[in-house]
Amino acid sequence: MTRIDDTFARLKREGKKAFVSYIMGGDPDVATSLAVMKGLPAAGVDIIELGMPFTDPMADGPTIQLAGQRALDKGMTMDAVLEMVRAFRAGDATTPIVLMGYYNPIYSRGVERFLTEAKEAGIDGLIVVDLPPEEDDELCIPAQKAGINFIRLATPTTDAKRLPKVLQNTSGFVYYVSITGITGAGAAQAGDVAPEVARIKAATDLPVIVGFGITTPDQARAIAGVADGCVVGSAIVKDIGAGKPVAEVLANVAALAGGAHAA
Amino acid sequence: MAEDGINSFMTGPDEAGRFGIFGGRFVSETLMPLILELEERYDFAKTDPSFWAEMDDLWKHYVGRPSPLYHAERLTAHLGGAKIYMKRDELNHTGAHKINNVLGQIILARRMGKTRIIAETGAGQHGVATATVCAKFGLKCVVYMGAHDVERQAPNVFRMKLLGAEVIPVTSGRGTLKDAMNDALRDWVTNVRDTFYCIGTVAGPHPYPAMVRDFQSIIGKEVRWQLAEQEGEGRLPDTVIAAIGGGSNAMGLFYPFLDDPSVRIIGVEAGGKGVDDRMQHCASLTGGRPGVLHGNRTYLLQDPDGQILEGFSISAGLDYPGIGPEHAWLHDTGRAEYVSITDAEALEAFQLSCRLEGIIPALEPSHALAHVMKIAPGLPKDHIIVMNMCGRGDKDIFTVAKHLGVDMKV
Ligand SMILES: Cc1ncc(COP(=O)(O)O)c(C=O)c1O
Numbered sequence: 001m002t003r004i005d006d007t008f009a010r011l012k013r014e015g016k017k018a019f020v021s022y023i024m025g026g027d028p029d030v031a032t033s034l035a036v037m038k039g040l041p042a043a044g045v046d047i048i049e050l051g052m053p054f055t056d057p058m059a060d061g062p063t064i065q066l067a068g069q070r071a072l073d074k075g076m077t078m079d080a081v082l083e084m085v086r087a088f089r090a091g092d093a094t095t096p097i098v099l100m101g102y103y104n105p106i107y108s109r110g111v112e113r114f115l116t117e118a119k120e121a122g123i124d125g126l127i128v129v130d131l132p133p134e135e136d137d138e139l140c141i142p143a144q145k146a147g148i149n150f151i152r153l154a155t156p157t158t159d160a161k162r163l164p165k166v167l168q169n170t171s172g173f174v175y176y177v178s179i180t181g182i183t184g185a186g187a188a189q190a191g192d193v194a195p196e197v198a199r200i201k202a203a204t205d206l207p208v209i210v211g212f213g214i215t216t217p218d219q220a221r222a223i224a225g226v227a228d229g230c231v232v233g234s235a236i237v238k239d240i241g242a243g244k245p246v247a248e249v250l251a252n253v254a255a256l257a258g259g260a261h262a263a
Numbered sequence: 264m265a266e267d268g269i270n271s272f273m274t275g276p277d278e279a280g281r282f283g284i285f286g287g288r289f290v291s292e293t294l295m296p297l298i299l300e301l302e303e304r305y306d307f308a309k310t311d312p313s314f315w316a317e318m319d320d321l322w323k324h325y326v327g328r329p330s331p332l333y334h335a336e337r338l339t340a341h342l343g344g345a346k347i348y349m350k351r352d353e354l355n356h357t358g359a360h361k362i363n364n365v366l367g368q369i370i371l372a373r374r375m376g377k378t379r380i381i382a383e384t385g386a387g388q389h390g391v392a393t394a395t396v397c398a399k400f401g402l403k404c405v406v407y408m409g410a411h412d413v414e415r416q417a418p419n420v421f422r423m424k425l426l427g428a429e430v431i432p433v434t435s436g437r438g439t440l441k442d443a444m445n446d447a448l449r450d451w452v453t454n455v456r457d458t459f460y461c462i463g464t465v466a467g468p469h470p471y472p473a474m475v476r477d478f479q480s481i482i483g484k485e486v487r488w489q490l491a492e493q494e495g496e497g498r499l500p501d502t503v504i505a506a507i508g509g510g511s512n513a514m515g516l517f518y519p520f521l522d523d524p525s526v527r528i529i530g531v532e533a534g535g536k537g538v539d540d541r542m543q544h545c546a547s548l549t550g551g552r553p554g555v556l557h558g559n560r561t562y563l564l565q566d567p568d569g570q571i572l573e574g575f576s577i578s579a580g581l582d583y584p585g586i587g588p589e590h591a592w593l594h595d596t597g598r599a600e601y602v603s604i605t606d607a608e609a610l611e612a613f614q615l616s617c618r619l620e621g622i623i624p625a626l627e628p629s630h631a632l633a634h635v636m637k638i639a640p641g642l643p644k645d646h647i648i649v650m651n652m653c654g655r656g657d658k659d660i661f662t663v664a665k666h667l668g669v670d671m672k673v
Contacts, residue, residue: 054570056557056571057445058448058557062435107560108554108569130289131289132289132295134287152292153292157293157297158292158296159296177293180453182449185453
């Protein structure tokens, strides 16, 4: 059992949907980013996705691209991302942390070394956008062996034939990307998402969380209502990018979490 | 062939799209079904005689193939050593080798029922070739081009627009070729149903590196029979040389000779201001290390933390921080050698070609020519070098004028 499994067990007992939030590590600087991160659980966040910045974020829209650039311009590194996680863990032993990003910074560090450090820092799961099941030997299998969940994305193009392959080595939860597109693009309608989630749930016992394009508490409630929870990223990152004070960022997070938890 | 215990260098990639450890399919799940479908359709097309009949017809009547293999007599005499041939792919319709590959991909796209074509471009040559073939077939064409390149390759931007393409200046990242490729991938992820991504070099996820290589291999195949025609049955080149951005014109020339051990193979990377730790160059093999970008594992210019670095070159077409995965493998196995040439050396070769041969080369093949200038004098007169003159220099005259201190404003 990882912290992710524990969290879903708790939510099930409480009869609540999961609210997952994404922020970019080191955006706009480490201190602000860490302050936001530390405030997320109290704002109602059940699982934290922490972005590892990368120069070439192929699956991200402008909002998260710019967040990564802000972080990199301030000298953000993998060391600093891991250090943020350690600092967070010093005050929070239960909230799951999922690192999200692209493969090259991990590959560059060396997969074994990265996994050892990630585990030691208190990371529970990984979402690596450019590692489909076809490349499972790279990181997915070693991560599972190291006790870190490898959370896979399923998408509207993941057809029935392919779904078993996508689910095979997935653990923790399944992240359903509700649109064909990049982060921050237009929202999906709950009515379109519901049958897709049902299709995935018929093939796995893992929780299915839906993300991409959710920006308001109402959308969070509607989407979480047809799944096991929802993810909000760009809407939070946009507030951070606009330079809003940490308290205001967290107040908006709380409103979004409230939406998801009301589902 | 026996060296390295490898029987043949021509069997790659394997089923996972790998050349040794290089290549692969490092893309998001949304794209995965699309590249699997592409692979399936390409595997079918490449053994379908009607596909190649259509290619051959267009290569001949639309592109103007075969391109000549030209003995550069005055250049040979000037350098005083090896006998130098130029493979004249700059004479192709649209002025570069890029159209060889574009035709193949667009014919495939049509067979797949795709109606919208997207492409990335650096120098603009691939963009122009794509816009051209799309115009010919009445397909919608969208070209992503780094904002910086839009400026330095203005004539090609106008060409693309004349041909009916939409040119989107890319400001994400640092606004260069790699960012244009990122934005093209983002477009593809968004428009999965009707869109075909026409990649301009031997990079990207499998099957692109192999597919683009296959389409460009017409270059090396022609060289084989053309040289035999001019030098006698069975005569192979002793050395083949080509410039490398992503590596498509080079793979096209090299591939048919990979299993001929007597043929020395040399790829020329852009050395910019010099290959040292200031990274003012684009020499991925000489100055980079293995990493994963744009769907494949290959040598990349990157910092110690795995962040991708910008290349630097006078030539927009070589300004890419990676290199096709097959080159990475040929490099590691030792089958091919890779060297680098600086901006200054390329500019000198550019001028020499103009004055001695009456051929204004693109800045990209000027790099290959500069390496010919380095090695030819030390080689015997019966040593045959074939260099790939893969593009003409019309697009570069403004850049060259600037570097030579000439003001072209009238
Ligand atoms: C004339 C010419 N040569 C070479 C290149 C580099 O591409 P590749 O290495 O794929 O041949 C370009 C790219 O724009 C080009 O225009």
